Every structure is written in structure tokens, then in C-alpha cells.
Amino acid sequence: MGGRPASGAPSHAAKPTRAPVRRTTQRSFLMTAETVITVDDLTVGFGGPPLFRHVSFEVRRGEVFVILGGSGCGKSSLLKAMIGLIEPSQGTITLLGEQLVNATGEDRRALLRRLGVMWQSGALFGSMTLAENVELPLEEHTRLSRPARQAVARAKLGLVGLGDAQGKLPSEISGGMAKRAGIARAMALDPPILFLDEPSAGLDPVTSAGLDKLITDIARGTGTTFVVVTHELQSILAIGDRCIMLDKAARGMIAEGDPKELRDHSENPTVRAFFNREAPSDAPEARPADTKVGA
Numbered sequence: 001m002g003g004r005p006a007s008g009a010p011s012h013a014a015k016p017t018r019a020p021v022r023r024t025t026q027r028s029f030l031m032t033a034e035t036v037i038t039v040d041d042l043t044v045g046f047g048g049p050p051l052f053r054h055v056s057f058e059v060r061r062g063e064v065f066v067i068l069g070g071s072g073c074g075k076s077s078l079l080k081a082m083i084g085l086i087e088p089s090q091g092t093i094t095l096l097g098e099q100l101v102n103a104t105g106e107d108r109r110a111l112l113r114r115l116g117v118m119w120q121s122g123a124l125f126g127s128m129t130l131a132e133n134v135e136l137p138l139e140e141h142t143r144l145s146r147p148a149r150q151a152v153a154r155a156k157l158g159l160v161g162l163g164d165a166q167g168k169l170p171s172e173i174s175g176g177m178a179k180r181a182g183i184a185r186a187m188a189l190d191p192p193i194l195f196l197d198e199p200s201a202g203l204d205p206v207t208s209a210g211l212d213k214l215i216t217d218i219a220r221g222t223g224t225t226f227v228v229v230t231h232e233l234q235s236i237l238a239i240g241d242r243c244i245m246l247d248k249a250a251r252g253m254i255a256e257g258d259p260k261e262l263r264d265h266s267e268n269p270t271v272r273a274f275f276n277r278e279a280p281s282d283a284p285e286a287r288p289a290d291t292k293v294g295a
């Protein structure tokens with residue numbers, strides 16, 4: 001099952017399960033915001049049966065878009081396909097108006113430079129201070145002078161609440177601080193889109209909630225678009241403007257919409273089970289057509 005109903009109509013034609021929705025100003029903005037990512041009919045596999053197939057969705061400028069689902073359903077693989085690290089076996093990915101899948105050479109590199117990525121661990125270089133870590137992409141991809149790079153690094157670390165920790169090594173900071181530093185480094189080149197892979201992994205609930213607030217503050221304050229892979233329910237509900245849900249048994253996308261509306265109104269038993277922390281019911285092939293809610 002994928003993001004399209006069997007008729008071949010686009011997934012956004014799927015019958016929504018509707019409930020009255022109170023729109024905030026932010027959500028109203030997102031309803032009309034331009035599309036910055038279009039994933040169309042995407043299939044990814046590693047030689048055997050596809051991990052997921054026929055996945056289609058759009059991400060709008062300035063929103064926090066969450067890719068969720070149980071372990072092993074392909075969330076990280078989808079993120080990797082969206083940043084050019086995995087070649088899909090079918091489908092297209094349009095980022096900021098440019099085609100990724102067929103792009104090659106300098107065109108591809110220039111497109112990928114416009115994306116910021118933070119991996120689960122924060123992936124900081126242990127022998128470098130936080131400031132030096134943030135400076136690194138600037139050194140690699142710009143002609144800024146050292147003082148200019150230092151000024152940008154200071155600003156980015158200040159933005160994530162680490163203004164006083166610039167001279168520290170990664171071994172001298174907490175896990176939550178490392179995630180913040182990872183976000184600062186991912187933002188060094190002012191990317192319009194930031195991809196975060198499991199940002200809350202390994203964090204206690206309070207630290208995780210602080211990181212959630214940082215993500216929404218940056219999205220609201222700077223208009224940066226976030227694509228976040230996570231299966232942390234509290235984070236999904238705290239940060240997600242919209243989401244898609246992948247499912248291992250369905251080998252595809254089984255839901256799309258506002259996470260709170262999916263939690264409260266989805267008719268799909270697998271989606272309901274996920275949001276209500278229940279063991280999934282027997283739903284071998286979940287139905288995509290009934291699961292688009294509040295998008």
C-alpha cells in the first residue's frame with residue numbers, strides 16, 4: 001500500500017475523515033504556504049522486496065513535518081532518499097523547485113548544500129570545540145574569513161542556547177546540548193530546510209521537551225522548514241504541524257495529516273494503535289485512502 005489509492009488518483013484526493021478544526025494563524029499560513037518538497041510515487045528498497053512503495057506527499061515552507069512510524073518501517077531510509085544518500089528505485093523528489101533524483105554533478109551538489117541535516121548523535125567532531133564544529137561547513141562551502149566564520153558560529157550557537165558553551169568540547173557537554181550544537185551546525189549555511197533524524201533519541205523527557213521547543217521556535221522565528229524523523233509520540237504531538245506515517249506491514253504510507261487529528265479521528269486501526277500506544281491490531285495491509293486527516 002502506498003500514498004496513492006488504487007485508482008491512481010493522487011493521495012491528496014483520498015477521502016478525508018473530517019472533524020471541525022480550529023485553525024490558528026500559523027496553521028492558516030501553512031495552508032497557503034508554498035511547497036518546498038514534493039515526493040511523488042517514491043519506492044525504496046535494498047534489493048529484496050521494497051521497504052516502502054508509492055509514497056507521495058508535499059512539505060510546505062515553514063512547517064514542522066514529521067515522518068513517523070514503528071521501528072524498521074523505513075523512516076530513516078525515506079529521509080536519506082530525500083537528502084540524496086539513497087537512490088530510490090522509482091519516483092521523484094523535488095526540493096526547492098529542483099529535481100533531486102536525476103540531478104548530477106555540480107547541480108546536485110549545489111542543491112544538497114541547501115539542506116541542513118542533523119543525525120541522531122549530533123555527529124560532532126570530538127576533537128573540535130562546538131564553535132569549530134559549527135565553523136566547519138562554512139570553511140568547506142564558503143569563502144568567509146575566519147573572523148566572519150567565528151561570528152556566524154557564535155550567532156548559531158546563541159540561537160540554540162549555547163552561547164556560553166562555544167569553547168567546550170563535545171565530551172564536556174550533555175546529550176541535549178550535543179543535539180542543540182548539531183542543530184547549530186546544520187544551520188551554519190542558513191539552509192531553508194533542516195532534516196532531523198530522531199532528535200529526541202536518548203534524551204530524558206524534560207530535555208526532549210526543551211529540544212522540541214527549540215525546533216518550533218526556530219521554525220516560527222526563521223521560517224525554516226523542518227523534516228523530522230521520530231517515533232516519540234510526545235514530540236510528534238508537540239512539534240508536528242503535519243505528518244505522514246509509514247508502516248512496515250503495509251510497505252508504505254498509511255496516514256497523512258495533522259498528528260492530533262490523526263490521533264483523535266483516524267479510522268485506520270494501525271494509526272489509532274500508534275497514537276494510543278496500543279499493540280497494533282491485525283492489519284496486514286493498511287488502507288491509505290481513509291487516512292488523510294486535516295492536511
Ligand SMILES: Nc1ncnc2c1ncn2[C@@H]1O[C@H](COP(=O)(O)OP(=O)(O)OP(=O)(O)O)[C@@H](O)[C@H]1O
Pocket residue numbers: 046051069070071072073074075076077078231
Ligand atoms: N543501506 C541499507 N542496506 C540494506 N538494508 C537497509 C539499509 N538501510 C536500511 N536498511 C534496512 O531497512 C529497514 C528500515 O530501516 P530504517 O532505518 O529506514 O527504518 P526506521 O523506520 O528508521 O527504523 P528505526 O525507527 O528502528 O530507526 C531495516 O530493516 C534496515 O535494516
